[in-house]
Amino acid sequence: MDVFQIVQAAKLLSILLILQGCAVIGMPQSNMDCDGDFLACTQGPVIQTSATEQLLNLPYPNQKTIVAVYQFNDLTGQRKGGDNIASFSTAVTQGPHHILTEALRDAGRGNWFVVVERTGLDGLTKERQLVRTTFENYGGGSDAKTILKPLLYAGMIIEGGIISYDTNIRTGGNGARYLGIGMKNQYREDVVTVTLRAVLVQTGEVLLNVTTTKTILSTGGGGDVFRFIELGTELVEIESGSTENEAVGQAVRAAIEAAVYGLVVQGLEKEVWDFNYSSLGEKE
Numbered sequence: 001m002d003v004f005q006i007v008q009a010a011k012l013l014s015i016l017l018i019l020q021g022c023a024v025i026g027m028p029q030s031n032m033d034c035d036g037d038f039l040a041c042t043q044g045p046v047i048q049t050s051a052t053e054q055l056l057n058l059p060y061p062n063q064k065t066i067v068a069v070y071q072f073n074d075l076t077g078q079r080k081g082g083d084n085i086a087s088f089s090t091a092v093t094q095g096p097h098h099i100l101t102e103a104l105r106d107a108g109r110g111n112w113f114v115v116v117e118r119t120g121l122d123g124l125t126k127e128r129q130l131v132r133t134t135f136e137n138y139g140g141g142s143d144a145k146t147i148l149k150p151l152l153y154a155g156m157i158i159e160g161g162i163i164s165y166d167t168n169i170r171t172g173g174n175g176a177r178y179l180g181i182g183m184k185n186q187y188r189e190d191v192v193t194v195t196l197r198a199v200l201v202q203t204g205e206v207l208l209n210v211t212t213t214k215t216i217l218s219t220g221g222g223g224d225v226f227r228f229i230e231l232g233t234e235l236v237e238i239e240s241g242s243t244e245n246e247a248v249g250q251a252v253r254a255a256i257e258a259a260v261y262g263l264v265v266q267g268l269e270k271e272v273w274d275f276n277y278s279s280l281g282e283k284e
Helices: 004-025 037-041 052-055 095-107 120-138 250-267
Strands: 064-076 113-118 156-178 181-200 206-228 234-247
Touching: 052 095, 064 095, 095 113, 095 156, 095 250, 120 156, 156 206, 156 250, 181 250, 206 250
Parallel strands: 064 113, 064 156
Antiparallel strands: 156 181, 181 206, 206 234
C-alpha cells in the first residue's frame, strides 16, 4: 500500500468516526449501569407527559365527584404496520382504561375525582359474597356488615376511547451529497385521537364531551461515503445512521391526560363544578 492509499484510508476512517458520532448522539442510554443496585435496574423512570403537570396542578374543587369508568378502549382496531408482513400486534395500547383511571385520580393531586371500580365488578362482588358466607358459617355471631361497607355509587360515568390512529400524516426529509459524501434526515408524523365524555347518571344526559389529539413524531438520519481507492478498481463504501421514535403509549397517555384536563375546564365553563377558591393560596 503506497502513501496515497494510506492517506485515503485515514480520511475514510475519520469520516466513519464522525458519522458514527452523529448516529450515537440522541440515542437512549442503557439503564444497566446501576452500581450493583438491582432495584434501580428493574424500576423504570416515572413517565410524565406535557399534560401531567397541568393536571396535577389543577386548583382544588369545592367537593370531589364520584365517577365510574365502564368502557374506554381502543376503537381503531388497527394493527402495527410491517413490510409486507402480517402483524397481530395492535397499533396502540390495549390498556387505555387504566391510563384514564390514573389520570382521573391524579387530577388536582387526587382532589377532583373518586373513581369507583366497575370493570372488575364481578370479582369484587364475588369476594364480598365470600366474606358474607364466611362470616355466616364461621363468624361466631359476628356480622359481615361490620366489615363490609356499602359500595359507592357514581353520580357520573366517564366514557370514550381511542377513536383514530392516523399514520404518515406528514412525511419529509432532506439531504445533500458532495464528492461521494452524503448526509440525509427524514421525519414522519402520526396522530392519535382520544374522545372523552361525562354522562349524568340521574338523567343520562351527556354533560361534557372533549376530543384531543397528540402528534407522534419519528425522525431518522444518517450518512454515507464512498471512495475509489485503487484507480477506480477498488470501491470502499461506508454507511451509518439512527432513528428515534416517540413511544405510542406515551402519546396516548398525553392525549388522555389532556382530555381529562379539558373535561375539567369544560365543566367549569358549564358550571358543572367549581373551584374551592379558599384553597388556591394553600397549594404549594
